[in-house]
Amino acid sequence: MSSINIAIDGPAGAGKSTIAKAASKKLGFIYVDTGALYRAVGVNALRRGIMPSDADKVEKSLSDVKVELKFVDGQQRVYLNGEDVSEEIRTPPASMAASDVSAIPAVRAFLFDLQRDIASKNNCLMDGRDIGTVVLPHAQIKIFLTASVEARAQRRYKELTEKGMTVDYNNVLEEMIQRDYNDSHREIAPLKPAEDSVILDTTELDLQQSIDAVLSLVEEKLGK
Numbered sequence: 001m002s003s004i005n006i007a008i009d010g011p012a013g014a015g016k017s018t019i020a021k022a023a024s025k026k027l028g029f030i031y032v033d034t035g036a037l038y039r040a041v042g043v044n045a046l047r048r049g050i051m052p053s054d055a056d057k058v059e060k061s062l063s064d065v066k067v068e069l070k071f072v073d074g075q076q077r078v079y080l081n082g083e084d085v086s087e088e089i090r091t092p093p094a095s096m097a098a099s100d101v102s103a104i105p106a107v108r109a110f111l112f113d114l115q116r117d118i119a120s121k122n123n124c125l126m127d128g129r130d131i132g133t134v135v136l137p138h139a140q141i142k143i144f145l146t147a148s149v150e151a152r153a154q155r156r157y158k159e160l161t162e163k164g165m166t167v168d169y170n171n172v173l174e175e176m177i178q179r180d181y182n183d184s185h186r187e188i189a190p191l192k193p194a195e196d197s198v199i200l201d202t203t204e205l206d207l208q209q210s211i212d213a214v215l216s217l218v219e220e221k222l223g224k
């Protein structure tokens, strides 16, 4: 029996992970956050003193890097060479590093099989930037989740300050604009909605309304 795959793509801060996590729990699917994989590769570069935008050096660093996802009680943990880096990958420098390394073709190729393998073995809801367009072009459901850049920066700011980090809203907004630009203008697998995706704009929706909107799309398609 083949697995059911739901692809959720969209820009940084659109609420993909929170919404996808809640929806997958309700559906009994695993939730796969593919951004975490790019973040782990970015952290690996930072730790080794490699500029994340230095394609040659980052590519060479892949030869002895192992990135793994493990699912504990449905929760994803990310491992870099056997070490759990699930928290470290969430810092602002790791976000920028992830955006830089994700533009390197060798990095995308390196992470491609891992993502495909998980999707072929599990009913999953996978989120990222190129899931519906490149990684899972045959996903049964594709959703492109978006919101205005200000709404997304506001949400990210709240998330970081709630975690006790000291950040400036304007910096968060600037970084968001920069990442949007990087993610949608890179040559390889740029962020864009798949032709057969449903676009869901959450600017005016609260979290519960967004989750309900995703679940009703799934119900419509799968009768689930």
Ligand code: DC
Residues within 6 Å of the ligand: 012, 013, 034, 035, 036, 038, 039, 095, 098, 099, 100, 102, 103, 127, 128, 129, 130, 131, 179, 183
């Ligand atoms: O979703 P996120 O913010 O954790 O993603 C971190 C970076 O990784 C983001 O700037 C773009 C990149 N990314 C990607 O290129 N393709 C994916 N499927 C997921 C993330």
